[in-house]
Amino acid sequence: MSIRTGAGRPGWMVGSIVALALAGAAGTIGFGDWMKPPEARPVPVRGAPAIRGSMVADLAAPPFVPAPIARSYATEMVVNLEVIEKEMEIADGTRYGFWTFGGTVPGSFIRVREGDRVVFNLSNASDSEVPHNIDLHAVTGPGGGAAASITLPGQRSSFEFAALNPGLYVYHCAMPGAVGTHIANGMYGLILVEPREGLPRVDREFYLMQGDFYTAGGFGEKGLQKFDFAKAVKEDPEYVVFNGRVGSLAADRALQVEQGGTVRLFVGNGGPNLSSSFHVIGEVFDNVYREAGTVATHNVQTTMIPAGGAAIVEFRVEVAGDFHFVDHAIFRATQKGALGTIRVAGAEEISLFRGESGPMDH
Numbered sequence: 288m289s290i291r292t293g294a295g296r297p298g299w300m301v302g303s304i305v306a307l308a309l310a311g312a313a314g315t316i317g318f319g320d321w322m323k324p325p326e327a328r329p330v331p332v333r334g335a336p337a338i339r340g341s342m343v344a345d346l347a348a349p350p351f352v353p354a355p356i357a358r359s360y361a362t363e364m365v366v367n368l369e370v371i372e373k374e375m376e377i378a379d380g381t382r383y384g385f386w387t388f389g390g391t392v393p394g395s396f397i398r399v400r401e402g403d404r405v406v407f408n409l410s411n412a413s414d415s416e417v418p419h420n421i422d423l424h425a426v427t428g429p430g431g432g433a434a435a436s437i438t439l440p441g442q443r444s445s446f447e448f449a450a451l452n453p454g455l456y457v458y459h460c461a462m463p464g465a466v467g468t469h470i471a472n473g474m475y476g477l478i479l480v481e482p483r484e485g486l487p488r489v490d491r492e493f494y495l496m497q498g499d500f501y502t503a504g505g506f507g508e509k510g511l512q513k514f515d516f517a518k519a520v521k522e523d524p525e526y527v528v529f530n531g532r533v534g535s536l537a538a539d540r541a542l543q544v545e546q547g548g549t550v551r552l553f554v555g556n557g558g559p560n561l562s563s564s565f566h567v568i569g570e571v572f573d574n575v576y577r578e579a580g581t582v583a584t585h586n587v588q589t590t591m592i593p594a595g596g597a598a599i600v601e602f603r604v605e606v607a608g609d610f611h612f613v614d615h616a617i618f619r620a621t622q623k624g625a626l627g628t629i630r631v632a633g634a635e636e637i638s639l640f641r642g643e644s645g646p647m648d649h
């Protein structure tokens with residue numbers, strides 16, 4: 288079908304023809320949909336349910352997450368999160384002035400239930416040098432809360448939202464005029480809005496988040512490194528890492544799981560610039576909730592996680608050994624730090640895999 292837009296044709300008429308053509312082609316708008324209950328409509332009508340009681344959210348530092356939610360009703364969930372500017376190592380012997388939500392990169396993991404009314408209290412530590420705020424992608428509301436949460440050093444702000452859509456969402460600082468710099472300094476994390484019916488039980492859940500960092504000195508240069516704005520604009524990072532530093536989840540900090548168990552990874556990408564080609568070497572993802580949406584796809588090797596996006600991946604670890612996860616844009620893994628390890632404890636299972644580790648295998 289082609290639509291010609293003749294000169295002089297009124298704009299509204301062209302618009303109507305396009306709208307009708309799109310509706311007809313996609314077949315998504317039908318009168319009958321309005322007769323269905325709200326949740327059966329292609330675009331659901333969402334509203335806040337009745338709220339019962341109030342509680343303070345348990346937050347968790349990466350790579351861990353708060354326990355699954357057992358509640359069968361919506362409640363008022365009070366989230367208290369503090370912004371802390373602090374120097375930490377980005378690699379052995381290399382320090383960086385991070386800006387954090389809760390003292391870690393990524394920030395504290397927040398877990399609420401679909402329908403909860405979230406009372407979000409953001410404080411900014413008194414020794415901070417600049418104001419900060421927060422935009423949670425789980426929020427339905429202007430700026431994701433950003434304008435309502437601009438907080439000066441030593442102050443606190445508060446806003447409220449209804450967690451309408453289930454899913455895993457990125458949150459980040461969004462200070463007007465300086466969003467990129469704040470995110471580049473590590474100001475991001477994940478909030479899980481658990482669906483009303485909960486998530487299927489697994490043996491272990493972990494929290495990973497990729498980020499790209501722009502230091503004045505080259506990769507591995509020692510000492511305190513300054514943020515390099517020009518490199519950030521060019522999207523040319525010195526570091527691409529999981530959980531804020533080279534080796535955050537490697538060697539004796541590897542994620543520990545038991546052979547035969549099921550693993551769920553909540554994987555986010557703070558960016559600020561790069562998309563992640565997330566891959567676990569020697570594993571196939573049994574389930575991937577791509578872009579952290581609701582529908583799972585299966586038997587996936589590598590999943591794409593955009594900057595400011597997330598994915599939930601699940602798999603069973605049938606074979607013991609070390610399984611490295613990477614950004615499969617592979618020079619980021621081998622030269623810039625995008626590498627971590629899942630260590631599966633157990634016994635050899637030769638019906639599934641048999642082979643010796645050679646001298647080059649490390």
Ligand SMILES: [Cu+2]
Pocket residue numbers: 386418419420460461462469474
């Ligand atoms: Cu900030």
